[in-house]
Amino acid sequence: MTIPRSSSHTKILRQVEDVQDEYDYVIVGGGTAGLTVADRLTESGEYTVLVIERGLFGNDSSVNNVSGGSQAYQNSSLSFNFPSVPQVNLGNRVTGVVGGVMLGGSSGVNGMQVHRPQKADIDRWGSYFGPCSEWNWDNLLPYFRKSWRLHPPTPEMVEQFNIKYDTSYWGGEDDGGIHASFPTFHWPFMRAQMDAFADIEGIEFPVDSGAGDPGAFWYPASFEPTQVRRSFAMSEYWAGKGNARDNYETILGHRVVRVLFEDEEAVGVEYVDSNSRDTSQARTVRARKEVIIAAGTIYTPQVLQASGIGPRPVLERAGIDVLVDLPGVGANFQDHPLGAQALFYFTNWNFSPNPSDLQSNATFRALAEAEFAANRTGPLMIASGNAAAFLPFPVVAPERFEAIAAAYEAQDPAAYLHEGADETVVAGYQAQKSRLADALRSMDAANYNLFIRGSQMEGSVVYLHPLSRGTIEINATDPYFGTPVVDYRALSNPADIDIQVEFIRFTRRYFTETRLAQYGPIEFSPGAQVTSDEALRQAVRSQVSPTTFHPVGTAAMMPRELGGVVDENLLVYGVEKLSVIDASIQPELPGAYTQQPVYAVAEKAADLIKERA
Numbered sequence: 001m002t003i004p005r006s007s008s009h010t011k012i013l014r015q016v017e018d019v020q021d022e023y024d025y026v027i028v029g030g031g032t033a034g035l036t037v038a039d040r041l042t043e044s045g046e047y048t049v050l051v052i053e054r055g056l057f058g059n060d061s062s063v064n065n066v067s068g069g070s071q072a073y074q075n076s077s078l079s080f081n082f083p084s085v086p087q088v089n090l091g092n093r094v095t096g097v098v099g100g101v102m103l104g105g106s107s108g109v110n111g112m113q114v115h116r117p118q119k120a121d122i123d124r125w126g127s128y129f130g131p132c133s134e135w136n137w138d139n140l141l142p143y144f145r146k147s148w149r150l151h152p153p154t155p156e157m158v159e160q161f162n163i164k165y166d167t168s169y170w171g172g173e174d175d176g177g178i179h180a181s182f183p184t185f186h187w188p189f190m191r192a193q194m195d196a197f198a199d200i201e202g203i204e205f206p207v208d209s210g211a212g213d214p215g216a217f218w219y220p221a222s223f224e225p226t227q228v229r230r231s232f233a234m235s236e237y238w239a240g241k242g243n244a245r246d247n248y249e250t251i252l253g254h255r256v257v258r259v260l261f262e263d264e265e266a267v268g269v270e271y272v273d274s275n276s277r278d279t280s281q282a283r284t285v286r287a288r289k290e291v292i293i294a295a296g297t298i299y300t301p302q303v304l305q306a307s308g309i310g311p312r313p314v315l316e317r318a319g320i321d322v323l324v325d326l327p328g329v330g331a332n333f334q335d336h337p338l339g340a341q342a343l344f345y346f347t348n349w350n351f352s353p354n355p356s357d358l359q360s361n362a363t364f365r366a367l368a369e370a371e372f373a374a375n376r377t378g379p380l381m382i383a384s385g386n387a388a389a390f391l392p393f394p395v396v397a398p399e400r401f402e403a404i405a406a407a408y409e410a411q412d413p414a415a416y417l418h419e420g421a422d423e424t425v426v427a428g429y430q431a432q433k434s435r436l437a438d439a440l441r442s443m444d445a446a447n448y449n450l451f452i453r454g455s456q457m458e459g460s461v462v463y464l465h466p467l468s469r470g471t472i473e474i475n476a477t478d479p480y481f482g483t484p485v486v487d488y489r490a491l492s493n494p495a496d497i498d499i500q501v502e503f504i505r506f507t508r509r510y511f512t513e514t515r516l517a518q519y520g521p522i523e524f525s526p527g528a529q530v531t532s533d534e535a536l537r538q539a540v541r542s543q544v545s546p547t548t549f550h551p552v553g554t555a556a557m558m559p560r561e562l563g564g565v566v567d568e569n570l571l572v573y574g575v576e577k578l579s580v581i582d583a584s585i586q587p588e589l590p591g592a593y594t595q596q597p598v599y600a601v602a603e604k605a606a607d608l609i610k611e612r613a
């Protein structure tokens with residue numbers, strides 16, 4: 001492991017014996033949120049912080065290369081990938097549960113797409129606490145600015161592709177935070193694809209991808225624009241800040257097993273080498289002020305449950321003493337389903353260059369590599385993509401949205417939750433249900449996301465506000481070291497099928513009833529002959545994957561009587577001096593991918609912690 005000691009602002013502890021007995025804050029997980037919070041808590045020099053990260057330092061080309069987006073998630077030394085519970089509504093298919101295990105966590109393996117939730121998403125989060133909640137768009141916007149510095153597109157790209165942007169929604173190029181940059185090259189067909197959205201009634205083109213409005217827009221990617229390297233929690237919040245701070249230490253390759261309590265007060269954690277399979281060599285470290293769990297949506301519930309905080313039946317099955325019966329831990333699990341789409345192949349199409357040239361045209365590939373090596377420009381600057389539509393459901397299904405929303409609204413809230421869901425979890429879902437039914441009717445919330453890639457075959461779709469809820473439970477036979485039991489419960493709410501059927505229908509409209517029709521689109525999948533409701537439902541069941549690697553919700557920031565796990569200050573109910581700061585606190589998925597809100601929430605959380613210090 002080569003670690004650039006001189007360029008990080010933390011002391012990396014080479015051996016576990018160097019960990020001190022006590023710090024002000026102990027952070028469980030040096031991922032996206034954990035490193036952001038650690039940076040902010042240590043910058044004044046007033047507080048001591050230890051970060052315990054299960055993974056190691058990853059800085060190879062699979063992490064840093066931008067071209068093609070996520071690569072490191074396929075590198076088993078930098079990520080986890082274990083099977084979900086078979087998904088009964090998907091013909092018992094099993095899905096890989098994936099995330100980053102490295103310094104920087106999932107920000108080191110993600111696809112680098114940078115888009116921001118809608119205003120309505122953030123306002124909805126706060127609404128569970130009433131109209132006076134500070135969790136709303138206006139209050140979070142400064143933290144979005146603080147965590148992202150925009151490098152605008154070049155004037156040539158703006159002109160050629162009609163890219164809209166507004167720097168007022170971002171931090172400046174010389175500010176801190178994660179770099180949000182635009183490539184200096186895009187595939188030519190993308191202009192026509194974006195313009196085609198203007199042919200459909202109701203589709204807006206917001207002033208900026210960060211303005212909090214749905215519509216069709218261009219957005220940046222998380223890379224540093226000079227070297228064109230991934231920009232992520234490790235590179236911006238942990239490294240590159242000059243001398244190491246005396247008050248900030250990081251231990252890698254160690255895993256927190258559980259939080260330690262004296263009465264109901266969190267006083268530290270027990271941790272082991274990440275390769276350990278038992279606690280015989282476990283060590284402890286104390287936290288004077290707070291233990292902060294930032295282990296991510298999949299592992300935060302495991303740490304909480306292993307510490308005796310979770311649904312009583314789950315803890316008892318695993319033989320864990322119940323400290324706080326908190327039914328929401330591991331409930332309310334959500335991820336963006338992928339794949340309810342109609343894939344189209346253009347037959348009257350000769351756009352050149354196009355993305356397949358990078359794979360099939362050796363001359364083009366060689367030229368692209370030479371250009372990138374010489375100037376850091378060209379097609380190899382493109383990560384996972386920079387343009388998409390994020391559309392409200394009334395635009396997608398103008399004739400069906402009201403009936404689908406009304407049917408969903410009329411559901412018994414308990415009917416489609418997991419068996420034995422606690423009454424507080426049911427009450428929380430009821431509260432979500434009324435708001436999400438309104439969102440289905442709203443022009444301010446995006447529900448359908450279509451990628452734009454500039455290829456001859458197009459049509460990938462992500463579902464932004466699924467209504468089914470899954471669970472994550474500690475492994476009853478091996479609670480501390482076994483992988484958690486992850487059940488997406490995909491399509492358990494039948495409304496998710498009805499909504500995604502409309503996604504397929506809308507995608508067909510986009511390809512065949514707009515100016516894209518001139519390029520001879522032929523439906524490749526599920527096939528133009530698939531038209532009846534039942535056939536389309538079957539297509540959804542067979543095509544959908546329950547994850548786009550954006551899990552949230554398993555330690556939801558909601559009132560305790562609504563199944564919440566943390567309060568508005570991100571403190572865990574029923575105990576003291578224990579907080580959660582990562583994607584798991586998002587009560588519902590945003591209508592965008594999840595990295596922007598994770599960073600913004602972590603920035604805000606650091607201020608909340610300093611206020612109560």
Ligand SMILES: Cc1cc2nc3c(=O)[nH]c(=O)nc-3n(C[C@H](O)[C@H](O)[C@H](O)COP(=O)(O)OP(=O)(O)OC[C@H]3O[C@@H](n4cnc5c(N)ncnc54)[C@H](O)[C@@H]3O)c2cc1C
Pocket residue numbers: 028029030031032033034052053054055070073098099100101102103104105106107109110111112113114115254255256257294295296297299300303384548549550551581582583584592593594595596598
């Ligand atoms: C493959 C992939 C592609 C993605 N693409 C995009 C994208 O293009 N755009 C976007 O906006 N979002 C994307 N995301 C989602 C986004 O990256 C995540 O939502 C975000 O990074 C999650 O941050 P987090 O802090 O909650 O968790 P993480 O960043 O995952 O951090 C959790 C950390 O905790 C550590 N940990 C876990 N358990 C323990 C323990 N017991 N003790 C010590 N350490 C522990 C883990 O090793 C990890 O480092 C993607 C995610 C993945 C996995």
